[in-house]
Amino acid sequence: MPADNIEPKLDSNVSLDMDHFFPYKLTQLQSSVSDSIAEIYTGHFELTRHEWRILAILGTGKALSAKHIGLMINLEKMQTSRALAKMINKALIIKVEDKSDKRSSLLKLTSQGLRVHRELAPMVLAREQDLLSILSEDERGQLKQIMDKLFSQSKAIQVQSKS
């Protein structure tokens, strides 16, 4: 290795310490929280995150189209299609004909799917509460408000920078 000319140890005037950089900290937090939830639905049943989410929103018993499901959990049609196929394979979901539009079907949980949901949902919600239990009532309210604000601001920034 030739001793390439090395620039002096100049701090850039703008310091960027990851430990105080909000997007980084948010990613660390999200990753940890996600893992702690995933522990439950991958440990007790072998579900992926997509499958778990689909199970959750179908847990009401209502039949929904693939498109509707994708919209509810922000999933591309291709990913939705694949996750649904796997769940049909595992007999967690069945397809029902949609008489009003033969291009699509309606998806609903089988009795086994419902059973899994009834077992899983309380455990997952308990873990959520366990997480949030560290916060006071006030803090929970603040958190909700702050997250909503940040989310719309983040969306606004992206739209704006794309025009």
Added chain:
Amino acid sequence: MPADNIEPKLDSNVSLDMDHFFPYKLTQLQSSVSDSIAEIYTGHFELTRHEWRILAILGTGKALSAKHIGLMINLEKMQTSRALAKMINKALIIKVEDKSDKRSSLLKLTSQGLRVHRELAPMVLAREQDLLSILSEDERGQLKQIMDKLFSQSKAIQVQSKS
């Protein structure tokens, strides 16, 4: 246009509406915030998230070992090694011999790496401020405190459930 604005009526006794499920909302927020930052370091220079983070922590000019870098940004040694290799290829980083331990090297930014950092860091920090500008001073303080609490709680839960 789907004319069915039909809301689910049949809730199971434990309701799990993704829109009010904290881990889900956190994931949505993190994803949006991450994307809005990535827009900058992938758009202006072709960096991955790992590469951007390494650039950021080396921005002080200080030389660090691969292990040290991995610890600072929570990256496995394998991923660290690969990201560093790519950055050496792009001439953003050079290896310097570590005389005290010949198993490892010290990594530091090249003059080009420093130049990229000096251009990128202010843009990224500006975007962070743009995001946070939607919050009041109070809210920013609350956010920091709440995130710290949630992070340690999340870690505590995972440790606990693994024993």
Added chain:
DNA sequence: TATTGTTATACTCTATAACTATA
């Protein structure tokens, strides 16, 4: 022509572990 959903394909990420060279 547009929309719903499926399939193909290529690409990126990740996780595990074997391997080397030092210590």
Added chain:
DNA sequence: TATAGTTATAGAGTATAACAATA
């Protein structure tokens, strides 16, 4: 024996687009 780092490899996840059936 343990540690720093590299390389191999397989699996998971993602993105783009072509496609069939229906509207």
